[in-house]
Amino acid sequence: MPELPEVETVRRGLDGTVTGRTIASVNTDLPKMLRGEKPRAFAKAVAGSKINSVNRRGKMLLLNLSNGLTIVAHLKMTGQLLVTKHGDPVEPWTHVTIELKGGRDIRFRDIRQFGYVEIKRTEDIGGSGENMPGLGPEPLDRSFTSGVFAWRIKKRPKSRIKALLIDQSFIAGIGNIYADEVLHYAGVKPGRRTATLSLREREQLYNGIRKILRAAIEKRGTSVSTFVDTKGQRGGYRPHLKVYKRTGEMCPKGCGPVKRIVIGGRSSHYCPKCQR
C-alpha cells in the first residue's frame, strides 16, 4: 500500500489514539513479522512501557517507548495498522496484536505478509528516525529545499528520474503511485536521464513532490486496493490520480491515452504527449 501520505495518515490515527497508552502484551501467529526477535523476547522488551510518541520516517512508523526503545513498523505492500477495542472480532490476516492497557489493541493485518515490526534503541535511530541508515531526506521537511533537491539530482546524472524518485536513499517516502503523479505534474517522461533535465523541469519536479504529497495527505491517502487508516477507512486521493493505473484512459489534459511501460521492474504510467 503505503507511501508517505498513507503512512502519515496512519501515524496521525495512531497518535490520536495510542499515544500515552501502556503496552500490556504482544502476540503473533506469524513470528517472521517480528523481525530480529523471537515473540517472547519481543513482548518482554516492550510490555509495561508507555508509548510516548508516534513518528514517521519515510514509509516507516516509529512508536517511541518510555523505556528507551522504539517499535519500527513497515507496512510494505498490504500492511494495515488498526486500532480496535480489545474484544472486537479479529479480522482475517491479523498477524500481530499489540494489546494496550485500557482495553484497546493495535492490530497489524497483512495479506501478503511482507510487512514487519522490529525493535530499535531510540538513541541509535533518533526519536524521529533522523539517524536511520540508508534513507534520503524527508520531502516535506523545511530543510528539503529546491537547492537540496537539485544538488542531489546532480550527483546522479545517469539515473532515470523514475527510478531515482522511488529510491528511498534519494528521497524517503515516495513510491510508485506518487512518482508517476509527480512526473505527470512536471511534464517529464519517467525514462528521462536526470542529466538532461532543465532547470525548469527540476523545479517542477520539486514543486510536484511537495504539492502532491501534501494534497494526498489532505485526502488521507490513496486506496487502490487494500489501504485503510487506523479506523479501517479508505483514503480519498484516488479520484485525483492523473495517470497511475489509468493505462489507456485519456490524459486529463486531453492529450491522448495514458501509456504504461516498465522501468526498474515496476510499472510507470505516463502521457507520451505532455510528458517529454
Next chain:
DNA sequence: GTGGCCCTGTGA
C-alpha cells in the same frame, strides 16, 4: 540495471 523472491489475492 534486471530478474527473482518474499506472499496472497484479484481481474482479465
Next chain:
DNA sequence: TCACAGGGCCAC
C-alpha cells in the same frame, strides 16, 4: 491460467 499489485532485498 496468467499477469500484476502502494516495497525492498539480494544475486547476477
